[in-house]
Amino acid sequence: MTWHVPEDDLRAYARGELAPPALWSTDTHLTACAHCRGVLAGAADPVALDAGWERLDAELDAPRPGPLEALLTRLGVADHTARLLAATPVLRRSWLGAVVAVLLLTVAAAHLTGAGQAPTLFLALAPLLPLAGVALSYGPVLDPTYEMAVVSPTHGFRLLMIRTVAVLAVALGLNGLATLALPGYGLRALAWLLPALALTATGLALTPRLGPVAAPSVTGGAWVAVLLAADAARPAADGPLAPFTAAGQGVAAVVAALGAGLLLIARDRFDLYRGGGSAA
Amino acid sequence: MTPTVSATGLSLRYGSVRALDDVSLGLTPGVTGLLGPNGAGKTTLLRVLATAVPADRGAFTVLGHDPGSARGRQEVRRRLGYLPQTPGFHPDFTAFEFVDYVAILKELTDRAARHREVRRVLDEVDLSDVRGRRIKKLSGGMRQRVALAAALVGDPGFLVLDEPTVGLDPEQRIRFRELIAGAGEGRTVLLSTHQTEDVAMLCHRVLVMACGRIRFDGTPAELTERAAGRVWSSTGRDPGAKAGWRTGTGSFRNVGDPPPGADLLEPTLEDGYLLTLDGAGHTEVAA
Numbered sequence: 001m002t003w004h005v006p007e008d009d010l011r012a013y014a015r016g017e018l019a020p021p022a023l024w025s026t027d028t029h030l031t032a033c034a035h036c037r038g039v040l041a042g043a044a045d046p047v048a049l050d051a052g053w054e055r056l057d058a059e060l061d062a063p064r065p066g067p068l069e070a071l072l073t074r075l076g077v078a079d080h081t082a083r084l085l086a087a088t089p090v091l092r093r094s095w096l097g098a099v100v101a102v103l104l105l106t107v108a109a110a111h112l113t114g115a116g117q118a119p120t121l122f123l124a125l126a127p128l129l130p131l132a133g134v135a136l137s138y139g140p141v142l143d144p145t146y147e148m149a150v151v152s153p154t155h156g157f158r159l160l161m162i163r164t165v166a167v168l169a170v171a172l173g174l175n176g177l178a179t180l181a182l183p184g185y186g187l188r189a190l191a192w193l194l195p196a197l198a199l200t201a202t203g204l205a206l207t208p209r210l211g212p213v214a215a216p217s218v219t220g221g222a223w224v225a226v227l228l229a230a231d232a233a234r235p236a237a238d239g240p241l242a243p244f245t246a247a248g249q250g251v252a253a254v255v256a257a258l259g260a261g262l263l264l265i266a267r268d269r270f271d272l273y274r275g276g277g278s279a280a
Numbered sequence: 281m282t283p284t285v286s287a288t289g290l291s292l293r294y295g296s297v298r299a300l301d302d303v304s305l306g307l308t309p310g311v312t313g314l315l316g317p318n319g320a321g322k323t324t325l326l327r328v329l330a331t332a333v334p335a336d337r338g339a340f341t342v343l344g345h346d347p348g349s350a351r352g353r354q355e356v357r358r359r360l361g362y363l364p365q366t367p368g369f370h371p372d373f374t375a376f377e378f379v380d381y382v383a384i385l386k387e388l389t390d391r392a393a394r395h396r397e398v399r400r401v402l403d404e405v406d407l408s409d410v411r412g413r414r415i416k417k418l419s420g421g422m423r424q425r426v427a428l429a430a431a432l433v434g435d436p437g438f439l440v441l442d443e444p445t446v447g448l449d450p451e452q453r454i455r456f457r458e459l460i461a462g463a464g465e466g467r468t469v470l471l472s473t474h475q476t477e478d479v480a481m482l483c484h485r486v487l488v489m490a491c492g493r494i495r496f497d498g499t500p501a502e503l504t505e506r507a508a509g510r511v512w513s514s515t516g517r518d519p520g521a522k523a524g525w526r527t528g529t530g531s532f533r534n535v536g537d538p539p540p541g542a543d544l545l546e547p548t549l550e551d552g553y554l555l556t557l558d559g560a561g562h563t564e565v566a567a
Contacts (some may be wrong), residue, residue: 020391022392066372078389080384080389080391080394083377083381083383083384084381084384085381087370087373087381116441143368144368144369144370144371144481145364145367145368145369145381145382147332147364147367147368148362148364148366148367148368148382148385149385151331151332151357151360151362152334152357152382152385152386153331153358153385153387154356154384154385154386154387155352155354157505159385213422250439266352269421271350271353272332272334
């Protein structure tokens, strides 16, 4: 062995207070290192030591977490929350790949149109990506364990928020990276952010009333309709669309705040099954 | 015996369809079977009792807790194990990871205690050897056992099983029956099924549903007794029978009101079930 577990960590391990990922590392190391097992034996009282061996026995049985879970745990996310996130359907390579592909295309289109004009296609599509991601992260459409999750004591709104924060972080992060690829536009390229928050909050707030499919569809459709109307009313062909002006950004911020408020009011309605019914 | 689960006047409509119509029941520890044709309202009743769907009218309690309030609903869910009709899985999870995921949903956040519980329930359904295998690589019977293990996490006092033996081969079904019988010791189990053999072999009590209503509530022996003197054999299909079919021996087995002098047969639970459904508009028997 070229290294040994620090004594403080071994003492914390014996007390059952060592947290992942140091806990996992110590588990693995102890199976192969007689020296550290000896130190552990000296550092712990017999009862705590027996509990430690029992825990080690259980850990050896448990599967290693996947790359996403391991990453989240290293970032400080509790291991049980990391597993809830690992079960989020849209945090999979296929969805992430689709988002990256859409962003690459829109960024390429913005470069082709030239820096003189607003990156309209990018600004129009970028807010829809987090809306779609959040809509597909919890509910009967894509979550195969939705029915089991609904009848669990974990409140549906809590699960929704855990996944929403994760999906939003990923989607907004990817959008942000795409924005960095458009340096010629300056802050104008960030005009997707407030509409993205407004659409996501509105889509979630409408879900208890319209259902998990219709709510984001209606919200996305309304966004497209607003853009078409703004395009028709645009005074100059190379000017920005109304939602991407300062006034439009203000409206988006108000809509985001209202949507978040309505969502909070309707939170208990996420605690019941929304998969539609039949008399089966 | 005082019921552990009791419901009065449960009603629920889906549009113009009356899925539950004034359903009242009281369940006691042991396995209670729920029989009924497709569309009878079995799954709706299970979803209501599992607190997934609220009833339009009526009330119920589970182990002394009323799910009418958010607090009561959570208390019920803490004591509930639910195996839905088509349990979904995250296919990339192993059996252990999936049950671990459900254990987290059931508020077992301490990693060591949770893993002990996951090992316990996987051992209970005899899946310890394949706990590290991905669910997409497991057989249908094994997946059902994984779902049952997930339902058993936390040692729930009320277990709701929606047609768990559908799609299983005879050997898997027998194995599953053993597991359900074990699960029914000391806890209240409500088992929805199309298999009258499941009820005959497992249940101390049986409910028959049709058109959203409870048509029968009694023991399997009492349901069978309903067909006493109403099952007979004939060389051709008796036109007066409510149901009749050719058996393997070539003679016809008829259920209904026998003609005088008919060759009466020993009734089965299925005969009693068919006669109970008669008039409910759902008897589907090929002659």
